[in-house]
Amino acid sequence: METGLQEGNNATDGTRVVLAAGVSLDPVRHEGPPPLDGGLDPLDEAPEHSAAVAEALAAFGYRAWPSGGDGEAPELPERLRAAVKSGADILVVHIAAHGLLARAGSGGLYVVGSDGEAVDEAVDQWISLIEDHPRADRPLTLFLLDLCYSGTSAVLPWHQRLETGERRAWVIAASGPDEPAFDFRLSRAIAMVLRRYQEATLRVDPSQRFIPLPAVAREISRVVAEMNLTDGMDQRVTTSRVPFADQLDHLPFFPNPLYGGRGPREQMAGLDEGTFPLLDEGLDVRHFLLRAAGSEALSQMPGRGYFHGREAELADLSEWCNGGGGPLRVVTGKPGVGKSALLGVLVCAAHPALRARAPGLWWRLRHTPAANDRLAVVHARRRSLTEIAESLARQMGGDVSRSAKGWGVEQLLALAQDGAARPFTLVVDALDEAERPSDVVFALLMPLLNARTLDGWPVVRLLVGARREPGFAPLLEAARKAGGLIDLDVADSDGVRASLRHYIGDLLAVDTPYAVVDGAAVGAAFAESLADELMPARQPDGRQPLGWGEFLVAGMYVRHMLDSPVVTDTNDARRVAREVPRDLPGLLDLELRRPGSHPWLGPVLTALAWAEGMGMPERIVAHVAGVFGTGVGPAPLEDVREALDAGRFFLRQAVETDGNTLYRLFHEGLAEHLRARPRQGGPQQAQAAATSTHAAAVVLRSLLDSVPASPDGGRVWEAADPYALRHAAGHALASDSVDSLLNDMEFLAHGDPASVDAVLSSARSDWARLVAAVYRASYEVHRPLTAYQRRQILAVDAARHAEPAMGERLARPSGWAPVWATGRGVALALLNTLHDASGRLTGVASASVNGYLPPSRRAGTRPRRCGI
CATH class of the missing domain: 3.40.50.1460 (Rossmann fold)
Structure with a gap:
């Protein structure tokens, strides 16, 4: 059949x-009212x-x-x-x-x-x-x-x-x-x-x-x-229960009424949609394609590339991608200077799955790398150390679903050396926007960089895009010593100005009023004046250099001009160019002050400034935006949708594991600005100002309000959005509320184990530290299991810690609760358990970190284990 x-x-x-x-x-069998006798x-x-x-x-x-x-x-x-x-x-x-x-x-x-x-x-x-x-x-x-x-x-x-x-x-x-x-x-x-x-x-x-x-x-x-x-x-x-990380989006019970094949993954003009399932989520192909194209500000899909300039940097990095030079290159510079754009064209040219499908983004450039089948790429923004390592592992051929204990440096090095003499090339963009980026540097990137084969050759080659931050000092210094540090802030002003002029002219040259004969002179005048304004030949007295990337500001301002009445006079075009704001927040304010601007746009964008990971779904946005809008309850969902559409030029989209669209701001610099200076408003002015000092706590409270309440005053976490399960712990950490969240036993059962484990070290009260110890005791066992199985293991571990009351709260929905358990040799100081299934672990060397020497003890049975 x-x-x-x-x-x-x-x-x-x-x-x-x-x-x-x-x-x-x-x-x-029955007559009259329903029986009262049972x-x-x-x-x-x-x-x-x-x-x-x-x-x-x-x-x-x-x-x-x-x-x-x-x-x-x-x-x-x-x-x-x-x-x-x-x-x-x-x-x-x-x-x-x-x-x-x-x-x-x-x-x-x-x-x-x-x-x-x-x-x-x-x-x-x-x-x-x-x-x-x-x-x-x-x-x-x-x-x-x-x-x-x-x-x-x-x-x-x-x-x-x-x-x-x-x-x-x-x-x-x-x-x-x-x-x-x-x-x-x-x-x-x-x-x-x-x-x-x-x-x-x-x-x-x-x-x-x-x-x-x-x-x-x-x-x-x-x-x-x-x-x-x-x-x-x-x-x-x-x-039906499934392990936490298993996906069920293949089940066809309910066809999507809105299905049109034009979501974030399919909106790339000229790309075969079959490409996207082949690419790892951590690669964030949309990020690299859009940054390589340079057309994101106009909401144009990247069928054509608008990248200009950076000839010397492209030449150097193209040669490096082809195997030349040392093992490390770091691209740095101010926000919006073009770090991701530069890495984007390199990735689109070198990645085998993108090269043939996006030639318009790189083919006209003088210097581009060859295709590289040993290339792994991660967009690190809002990703944890674990997520970055797992994305690299998947792209390097590792089966992450079969590794309950996660992926560390040794496992990645083993993948990199599996059957090929040529080193793996790893590209990590937006390192400064990762969660705990210094941990990524010290625990992942530096060990990978320093690894050598028996012949003394590097195991991996590493290309990183990041702003300068103190936590990156070892990485930046290693790049500087090896001649691999590329600072995009150090550039020839004449060259940048000329590239800016060409970039602006190209943006105006397709399907705009300035692409026709009658408007060409006006467009040329605007492009020249805007380039001069953003990168003057001589800095005017009293004016500070532009604190944001010139190309980013130019692209956003071109969109503003195209949304305004058509300019028909060259003098007017030059005047409009001279009125350009000096930074991205100024461009945002220009949009918010525009007549007809949606009243919920400011609160919605402010809510998204707090988005973790790949972004927030509509329901969470509505709850958080409500605080910055009316201050009473969530924002109306229809208003949120209209505001998201009105602000689409400032946004990025992704798809959640449950199929929902996720939204986040398109640039971290804008998110930082809105977190420091929330845009309040809405149909009514907010009654209680959410200052930057208290905003994190307000956001957490709104997030928790999105979780349905139960009659006993708790929360129904099994009905929470995946965003809440994955990121509530991170929001609690940002608001110094970890202790309070750890008191919610249902959250411990249902919350994303990796995100919960990441904040346990921030527990402060005695009770919270005890909860952290219980959670860590069998973490490697319950991490990949269902919430039902996790609660049972946690209940037993609570009994091992002589806390039957905690065990009863954890086990309540399962119908039984342990009151006593053997194996009570547990330690509140346990941070993690290192497993060695091969049985070759015979000893552990400890190093002093900031004067602290972590104790350890080894179990004498196989598989060998070491508690730290």
Whole structure:
């Protein structure tokens, strides 16, 4: 049988079927009001809610499986088996009914039929019907179970042991394994969420063909959490569990209504969209393409390159990329001077996946490197040491998914020396914008740089783009001594001015009023005057040199001119050029003061100045912008979307693991300015000024407000946005609030383990330090596991630290809590555990760092371990 399915459970537009069953009790069995003696509620509204779910799924292309006439509940197993064997590619099974756990035997979950008796087959048998016959054309199946105790079927032990990519059955359950479900909350939430996606109230990036299943499940959980607050009685949605880092965006259950293939990854004109999955996320191909093109300020896609000047630097670095010179080059200079643009054209020419697909960005330049198949590139902005190392490892051929202990210098060096004599070339741009950049220098880059083969040759060659900062002193000094330091602030003013003039002229030469004969003279006058203004032959008395990159300011000001009424006189063009602001913040203020500027633009851009990682999703932006706008609650989502569109020239976009579009400011210098001087406003002036001193705490509080509340006053972290799970710890660190966040046991279970571990050393109170010790005790074990598994391990480690109360809080949703545990030889001072699976570790040498000598002890069993 031919289907629309591809290998690896990926699917195109295959046949979609929904089997929806709402099971009410037979009217003969009950008369009058619902029983008060513990008997079964008749569930008269079950068919109505099931029909609503089926109707919502119909908008996603699902056709209803025949009901089989009246008395459907006794026939439910037969109908389900028929649907499974129907030849459908994708099946959704929705059941709204009573659920019953077997009191003996398997303890499995059964659906209660209309006769008040359990049907003959347990739900786990239906899941087995899908999973036990992988060669029998079984459909990808999603079970939506609105039953009491339905979480039992979501967490079947044998099902959890299956590799994520091998599973064909998935479950979204109304409640936990031992918990009741109330008032058809799951069914109501499913219908509501699916309608919101169709109406674009909820949306994922247009580049995503399917709405990722975890995103749908999370939104359903959020709606159920809201119902818990209004209706009372806590109910937690339970879903099929997967390891923390596993991705499910290949599952085709919900086609994206906004899909158009024109998201951030596909907007590169002239590039095959098949290229992008081949490139590692850390490479951030959009960053390098746009900076190489030089057209970002005009929101033009990089089909053509506008790079000008830097001839000597291009010649030197092209020769270096081809293997000449020493192992290190560092490109430095002020914000916006063109570090990323220079590295961008080099990467686009040298990277095999980009070279042939973006020739317009580099082919006309006099000096460019050859293609290099041993090249790994990382855009370090807002990335941690771990993320940078893992990105390099993936690009160097390492299987990161199989390395639970992460990637360090030794592993990267092993990859670099695997079967090739030529050194690996590593490019790290925006090093100064990484998280804890000095750690990246000392723990990663310098050790890699200093490594040598047995013959004394460098193992890697390193090209870095960064501003000058004290923490980079060893790297900058090593580059200076080797003749590899390239300072873009030191340049011939005449050459820069000429390149500026050509750059501005090129920006005006395509599809603008100044590209035609009548406007050419005006455009030329503007280009010449603007270049003279930004890079004068002689600095006027009292004027400071431009503190920002001339090309960056020029590109943004050209966009401002093109958004203004057309200039028709050369004198007016020169006057407009002389009014250019002297820095990027001045250009921002020019935009904010423009008539018709969106009232939420300032607060939205200020919110994005605090964005971590690849950026913030809309919902988080709305919560944070609300503080800088009205100061009361989140900003209206529609206003946020309009402001994001109005400010698109200042923004970058990426795609989150759940398919949501992420936004961040296009330049770190602008983010630094807005963090120091927030732009407040909105429809009303903010009542409470968020100064730079308190802004970090305000941002954290807004971020936490985006996480649904639970009736007990806690937060439903399983329903939090991935951004909150990944970056709440970083925001807590910025606001000196780590201790408070570590007191949230649910966050410890659900938060991104790497980001939590990164802030543990900042714990201050005795309690927070104890929590940190518990978290670290088995960190390497629970790091890659599910949140459910992590909470169990943390609960045991709490008992090992003689803290049963902490263990009870951690284990509460799992139904059991350890009160005592062996293996109590734990130390509060433990920072990390170094593993040596080969068993060759025989000793550890300690070095004094700032007068501190870290103690260590070695375990005497294999695999060898050393606690630091």
